Amino acid sequence: MKKIIAFSVSLLSILSVSMLQSCSSTDDSNNLPKSQNVGINEVNLDKKWLTTFYAFTPSVSQASKTAYQLSSVEVDLNNGNYTMYDRYSEKKDKGTYSLDKNILTLVSTENQETLRLKIDKLTPNEIYLTAIGHKDLLSIELISIK
Known part of the structure; x- marks a missing residue:
């Protein structure tokens, strides 16, 4: 009985070591690819x-x-127009947007408010923005949805 227990413990330790080796970080096949930046233009924003x-x-x-x-x-964002919908408060807004280099300007047709944002980073799935002159916000991060 002792030999069976000793054999089982040995087998488990060998299997554990081999599993740890196969999950080693030296193998890059289990790493996710980093998102590549894309050009800041209407095509990539829409x-x-x-x-x-x-x-x-x-x-x-x-x-x-x-x-x-x-x-x-x-x-x-679509062809120079935008719509916003807050899922929590159920408030809606719409208006136009313009892009000047990396500055995104949204002008509401509902309440005439203007929101200016600097695009810091744009990837196919994420956008990092810095708010310009906003009383509450410094920056905003968004992900693309379908």
């Missing part, structure tokens, strides 16, 4: 986006911060 992260100014109120954190905003 799609549906979903907000995933906000960075706030120090002066943002707790109520506003909570509202942003709870929100999940869909932004659909």
Whole structure:
């Protein structure tokens, strides 16, 4: 009986070591490819986006911060027009957008507000934005959705 237990323990330890070796980080086949940046132009921007992260100014109120954190905003950019829909508050907005180099400007036709954003990084699936002159936001991250 002792020999069977000793054999089982030996076999388990050999299998464990071989499993750990096969999951070694020296093999690059299990790494995800890094997203490549794409050119900042209307063709690469025109799609549906979903907000995933906000960075706030120090002066943002707790109520506003909570509202942003709870929100999940869909932004659909299409041929110089945009629509926004906040899944949490169910508020909608629409308007036009323009692109000047890496500055994205959204002008609402609903309330005439303007939102200026600097595009820091654009990949096929993500966009990183810095808010310009916004009272609550410093930056926003979005992912593309279908």
